[in-house]
Amino acid sequence: MTEKKKDKILTIIVCSLWTIYVPFSYYYTYGFVTFFIFFFFLIIALPLTVKLLIGLIKRAKAKKSYSFYLLTISLLVLLFNTFYSVGILEKLDWKYRYHERLSIIEKFKVGELKATDGRIKYNSLPPISNGGNEVFISKTPSGKVEAKFYIDRGFLDHYSAYIYTEREADIEAYERDMKDEGISKKVEKMAQNWYKVRD
Secondary structure: OOHHHHHHHHHHHHHHHHHHHHHHHHHHOOOHHHHHHHHHHHHHHHHHHHHHHHHHHHHHHOOOHHHHHHHHHHHHHHHHHHHOHHHHHHHHHHHHHHHHHHHHHHHHHOOOOOOEOOEEEOOOOOOOOOOOOEEEEEEOOOOOEEEEEEEEOOOOOOOEEEEEEOOHHHHHHHHHHHHOOOOHHHEEEEEOOEEEEEO
């Protein structure tokens, strides 16, 4: 196998690992499991990345033009997945799955979906709610609904979620929290009755 072919294969493997890691960790890991997955991933991907980059830099210095392109692609994928992709994935998940979340709430309101112990186990790929695909949902005696779709189940007491609420007291509290400088970054209004909460 030629040097050029080896570099291409290693570039594809490394870029694929980095690209798969972000959505996998976003949708399928939470809490302490995230740390294990991250370290396991580093044991595999980091040595391959270092080997690839060192080899490509050496060949780029030797004026092998293909190495410069592979190096550039590898670095761009690595930087993008390290610094920007989780935030972008979160925004895309909200934008393109908003109606699916709303549909779950509407089906719960009319009794088409039933909650067991305040949870609906929803089957979708990728998960609609991180950490088990469970939607935490409840209804007051007056029919006001609150639903929690986890973005990150967190570790210990930390979590972040999209919360839908029709309860006036909750809406007032979230609106008040958004104005409070100490708390404002933890609560963001996404749409009417929808809030992203980081606790």
